[in-house]
Amino acid sequence: MKADRTPTARGTSRSRQARTAHRRPSVATKQKAAAADAETGHRRELLRQMLLIRRFEDRCVELYSAAKIRGFVHLYIGEEAVAVGVNQALTDQDAVVATYREHGHALARGVSAGSIMAEMYGRSTGCSGGRGGSMHLFDASRRFYGGNAIVGGGIPLACGLALADRMRGDGRVTCCFFGDGAFAEGEFHEVANLAVLWRLPLLLVCENNRYAMGTALSREHAQTDLALRAASYGMPAWPVDGMDVLAVEAAARRAAEAVRAGGGPYFLEALTYRYRAHSMYDPDRYRDKDEIERWKSRDPVDALAAVLRAGGEPEGGVDEIAKAVDAEIDDAVQSAEQAPYEPVENLLRYVTSATEPS
């Protein structure tokens, strides 16, 4: 972590200069330098998380092509800033409900890359014991409640987690991710109404990536301003640039704070874009390649790397983060390769609690 110390060294030398000129302002200057240092560290961590998601999924593509991973696999590449940015506003006690495009949310939530990869390999060490696969990642210890593959189906579940918190008054937030496709489902609208009515501590994060599978936003919604429509339920609702992780984090912090303070639900519409096809089966015939390239020019990983470099990150600093991330993914793949298969004798386990191994 040598690169980490570089800004500190600079800050210290600036403080020394300040001290020789004026004694008293030195404390303020020192604090400022420490804050800048912490900010840089935090941004490097955001970059690390986004890179982990991106490179993990790049590896998923390779492994899918090699038939190591099967089933439906939906990639989050391009949308990393949303999961990573929002998660900064959540504590370990908060809960997260996500969709079938949830590798990124699970990784941002701290579910280990190894247990996610093992799940996709269908191994018993996977985070769902090999019974869920890519679309159904769960980790109760991280309060990560899936992994829901019916569009909109996770929203009522999140509503119930929030209801329990509200009834017990324990000050926790439930964050529910869903897409613009789910916004067309009745379950979203039922929950939006109910959550406001009951002032539930629910953070609704709509990842508007402009396509419900192959149907463009303007072909699925009569009014495409989703935040405007969400606001009609009587909750604060704001759009945010989902390609800018710092903007997402700032918006999510404001939202989570309002929810935690007892203000009821809050709606964030993260304007984002998926670079890859809907799933590995999708030939992606429904959109312009130019459109994809335009969005790639605002890539959230590149954008944050540029911010870091402008703040003095040395050449090679980002590569170093990427190297560490790759090593983590290598480990994940290696451990998944070696992990045991769940014996077929255990097929009927977990159907009911009575069939759970004691």
Next chain:
Amino acid sequence: MTAGSAATKPQQTTYREAMREAMREALRADERVFLMGEDVGRYGGCFGVSLGLLEEFGPERIRDTPLSESAFVGAGIGAAVAGMRPIVEIMTVNFSLLALDQILNNAATLLHMSGGQLAVPLVIRMTTGAGRQVAAQHSHSLEGWYAHIPGIRVLAPATVADARTVLAAALADPDPVLIFEHGSLYNLSGDPDPGADPVDLGRAAIRRPGTDATIVTFGGCLPKALEAAEELARLDVSAEVIDLRSLRPLDDAAIMSSVARTHHAVVVDEAWRTGSLAAEISARITEQVFYELDAPVERVCSAEVPIPYARQLEEAALPQTADIVAAVQKAVS
């Protein structure tokens, strides 16, 4: 009943009051228990089952919901996952179709799909069945659909005593339980003594012993089956009546041991015959005790028609006592 006779006679109460008393007991015993559904509070429940509970337990625990079946059933699932013990009332089975996604794709699957991490200790109560001239959309008997699904228990209390004890058993279950209350049973009167015959989840009950034929039934058809058995007795046919109580899992042992004794089986089910629970039970009998049978298994089910409004048409569509009598006579002839 007068106040003076209460001390000496066994207490009589209705199915509706028994269910209400069971909820009251559960709400008093465990602060994690709460009730939510359409009109369960101010209105007192569409069928009056929760009347008075709002006044005793307050709006935090007796929650009136909007007409959003998917949202409030899903909210029950989420709250259960988070450690609460919700009782969700869906006004009738007909409206449960609007929550089918949550029941099938979340309640029934979360434990398995999460590799055992997320149990869903949720109880869903709903009214079921036909017979009140409310026509096709309000007369469904879909218990068999739900009994098709691994991961949930399906119960059908058919007596006042079962109505009194089924809820505690359901709430003690760590997994989702669906309780079907047939609309024709709410005014049934009987002895609610919870100590007399507590519901053992998954165990059927012999409601009338007999030696010549076994009538297997549940829910709203039980009174009709008992009436038929009474009539058959006058015709010198001794019919045993088995009340399944649990529709998933089915108590195969109770069914088979009875059929092995009587050698004749008649299954009575208010649902449509095709793909019904009656079909499932019939198949199990032929699989397990085929060589004990002296005649083919008979089924008495609803006619394959959307349940009509007009009284004579509705009656003709549903299993009636005379149909059961005829089916048993055919089996033993």
